[in-house]
Amino acid sequence: MSDIHKISILSTYLATLCALGLGLSIYSYYVEIRLEIEDDFTAMCDINEHMSCSKVFKSPYAKGFGFFPEDSIFYVPNSMFGIPFYCLIMFLAFSPSLTIAKFVLTSTLLSNCLTPYLAYLLYFVLQDVCVVCVTIYIVNALSLFVSYKKVMLLTSPAEKAEKPKKKRN
Known part of the structure; x- marks a missing residue:
């Protein structure tokens, strides 16, 4: 299989992961809004009581990642960060540019930086398992892996040739 074909497949995987992340983010936002409007929304x-996204979305960590004060412009549902992020990465997923692929890799790396913090809050502080949240963690981790593989494939042949090769005996 040629590198171009592999890059195309990786781009499709990345776009698919972003579509899933976007869908989950939109759903998260929908649930948060419904919870604010309706007290009895399920x-x-x-x-169950230990596997509830509503419990998580009602928590103080559901807006601004728990970092920002209520008067901050960043004090919005966490899903509002995911929606533009996944749209941007999905839009860039099919670019053949190494520079854009490196930007996507850096972006997906940064998106994964909050995962340990959020997973800690989820499991140890809130003592809950949010299926939506955990799925987003998995989507982000897979997006990072796919982005890395794409950058490695797009790395120019000249850069690959500069790496010292082991001599055969």
Whole structure:
């Protein structure tokens, strides 16, 4: 299989992961809004008292990642960060540019930086398992892996040739 074909497949995987992340972010936003409006709303992701996205979306960490004060412009539902992020990465996924692929790799790396913090809050502080949240963590991790593989394939042959090769005996 040629590198061009592999890059095309990786780009499709990345776009698919971003579509899933976008869908999850939109759903998260929808649930948060419904929870603010309706006291008796039950989300599809509320499985039991220890597996409830509603519990997480009602927590103080559901807006501004728990970092920003209420008067900050960043004090918005966390999903509002995911929606433009996944749209941007999905838009850039099919670019053949190494520079853009490196930007996507850096962006996906940064998106994964909050995962340990959010997973800690989810499991140890809120003592909950949010199916939507965990799925987003997986989407972000897979996006990072796919982005890395794409950058490696796009790396120019000259750069690959500069790496010392082992001599055969």
